[in-house]
Amino acid sequence: MLKLPSKGPLGYSVQADATNQKISRDKVISTDPPYYDNIGYADLSDFFYVWMRPALRDVYPSLFGTLAVPKQEELVATPHRHGGKVKAEDFFLNGMTKAISQLAENAHPTFPVTIYYAFKQSETKEENTSNKGWETFLTAVIESGFSIDGTWPIRSEQSSRMIGMGSNALASSVVLVCNKRESKLEPVSRRQFQRELRDEMPRALEIMIGGNGGVSPIAPVDLAQAAIGPGIAIFSKYRDVLESDGSSMTIHDALILINKSITEYLNPDSANFDxxxxxxxxxxxxxxxxxxxxxxxxxxxxxxxxxxxxxxxxxxxxxxxxxxxxxxxxxxxxxxxxxxxxxxxxxxxxxxxxxxxxxxxxxxxxxxxxxxxxxxxxxxxxxxxxxxxxxxxxxxxxxxxxxxxxxxxxxxxxxxxxxxxxxxxxxxxxxx
Ligand SMILES: C[S@@+](CC[C@H](N)C(=O)[O-])C[C@H]1O[C@@H](n2cnc3c(N)ncnc32)[C@H](O)[C@@H]1O
Incomplete structure (x- = not known):
């Protein structure tokens, strides 16, 4: 049994770029990365930085060396910084894949890595791109060598937070439970993937909707995120899910099928309503x-x-x-x-x-x-x-x-x- 230290230094912080840091070696990792294009922390930080710099430059010369907060390394999909939407998405995908690969390689093998993500995945439709945040992030996680074994919503945001006011904003963050994947199973067909979704999703959804042992059921607004877990766990255990033309299924299409299984499960005709x-x-x-x-x-x-x-x-x-x-x-x-x-x-x-x-x-x-x-x-x-x-x-x-x-x-x-x-x-x- 591995014991976590109860004594010793209370903690420390260092500034490092997540795409090449080594601090996580053999550690238990729980991390809260940026959510696609939600918030530009570096821009926001400038507001405080200009006041803090004159007072603290001599105390922390390496942190306050630049005139403004460093922006280029920031892992956000900001079109204005990267010359358009597509380039911003590429930057986010590449940077996030590097950052998460660092975690997959370095984290202590005994424990899953937990990643917080709070980007609203509502309807993934064939043509829309509003779920780029989830798709790009999940692609980065899977390409980094992780399997995603759970996506559990937790109450982490106040319902009164600004983004939540007046809308059905997420009541929670979603924690992705990730384990390093040793090897992948042989490719399967789209049909086989759909069959497994049909077999396994109802049970998973029943637990989420039913609540368990005194636990509140998952809020409807969180259901689409929570259901990604069991769905993408099936997807990510295979080397590939093959479409009928032999091409590999994208995360985008996998999410569409996962979303469909929620709609089918909740379909009133199959629920035996009066x-x-x-x-x-x-x-x-x-x-x-x-x-x-x-x-x-x-x-x-x-x-x-x-x-x-x-x-x-x-x-x-x-x-x-x-x-x-x-x-x-x-x-x-x-x-x-x-x-x-x-x-x-x-x-x-x-x-x-x-x-x-x-x-x-x-x-x-x-x-x-x-x-x-x-x-x-x-x-x-x-x-x-x-x-x-x-x-x-x-x-x-x-x-x-x-x-x-x-x-x-x-x-x-x-x-x-x-x-x-x-x-x-x-x-x-x-x-x-
Ligand atoms: C969702 S926020 C974390 C918020 C934090 N959990 C809190 O409650 O204050 C994501 C953080 O990742 C940081 N970040 C963005 N790009 C980074 C990079 N390349 N390396 C390290 N951190 C980065 C952002 O500055 C931001 O502070």
Whole structure:
């Protein structure tokens, strides 16, 4: 067993370029590299540097030798510094690959290297380039000789931080758990990769969404990042994943397939939701909270195995004058009791939970859940699905409601258990 020292010098810092440093030799490494083009630390540092330099130049001559903070070595993909977007990306990829290769070569072999990364990976689509941050970074990590064996979100940023305000910004950083790869398995086909994703992703996602042993489930906003771990672990164990034309699959395409497996897992049709919920979900994705024609609603309801009257009876739509629209959670009645309602689609249960949480807080939402514990898992699954849908549609406000429901889930369940106990004790004749 290897023991970490509990005594000795408290720590020290030295300035070195990550692409050629040797400080990490035989160390346990946990590092927080720059996130692609997110923040130009060197530019920001100039603000302080000009004040510190006159006072400290004689004390730290080597650190304060230059007129301004050194910029060229900084590993950020800044187009203005490198002569355009493509060159900036090349610079980041090459520099980051060198920096991470240093870690892969030098780190203590017994321990995984943990790397913090907090770049939002939302939708990787065929044509867009908004996920260059993740793709380029993952490419650097894999090309450096690491396998990525986990990507776990942790709470590391305050929700009130500037970038997080008013948006569904990441509640956390993602920690990549990296081990030096000894050798790679033979190449496999795209089809085989997809098969392995289909076999392994549902179990991994179930753990993330379900929460585990009192651990909060992963926030919907973090799910895409968290799911990269198990997906890319499959990808990175092979020497190559071969496309049908014999070319190697890129990280970009691997991420598209990993994202697809999340969408498939959360697909309401495979989640065995009731017909009313399937209708609401489809209608929502077409109209949001706006009204559509009765005729279309009627056709859709039949296709989903229900009727507009039935869905109306369930209490989740408004229909009249040839129009149909979904009720917003804020329009749901506060007096609703699932125990006396004999038509409770998961859609209704989920939005009633959001209403209770937003209007009265976790204790009331917990009390409501205690009256329909059998719906809990479905509600959670629907909230993840609707979050993903709203994100894709860029309905940030709607997405936030689902993200917040899951964010409070742990506390809601605790409150529901307490309410459940109180309920059963009073049923036994105890008075509280
Ligand atoms: C995400 S920040 C780390 C923030 C830090 N964990 C904190 O909480 O203050 C990334 C850091 O990497 C530094 N950096 C960028 N390029 C570097 C390079 N080539 N060598 C060493 N450090 C570099 C940046 O100056 C910045 O301080």
């Amino acid at each position: 017909s009313d919920t399937l209708f609401c979900d489809d209608w929502f994705s077409q109209y949001g909270w706006s009204a559509g024609s009765f005729g279309e609603a009627d056709t859709l309801a039949r296709a989903k195995g229900t009727s507009v009257d039935g869905v109306k009876e369930a209490g989740v739509i408004d229909s009249g004058a040839g129009k149909v629209r979904l009720l917003k959670w804020s329009e749901y009645p506060a007096s609703w009791d699932p125990k006396t309602d004999d038509r409770t689609p998961v859609w209704e249960a989920c939005h009633q939970m959001i209403r209770a949480l937003n209007q009265h807080g976790e204790t009331d939402a917990g009390a409501l859940l205690a009256r329909m514990p059998e719906q809990g898992e479905h509600i959670r699954q629907l909230a993840y699905h609707l979050y993903t849908l709203c994100e894709r549609k860029k309905w940030a406000e709607e997405a936030r409601a689902y993200n917040e429901l899951i964010g409070s889930w742990h506390a809601i369940v605790a409150a529901s258990q307490e309410a459940g106990e109180r309920g059963s004790q009073s049923e036994l004749g105890f008075d509280f």
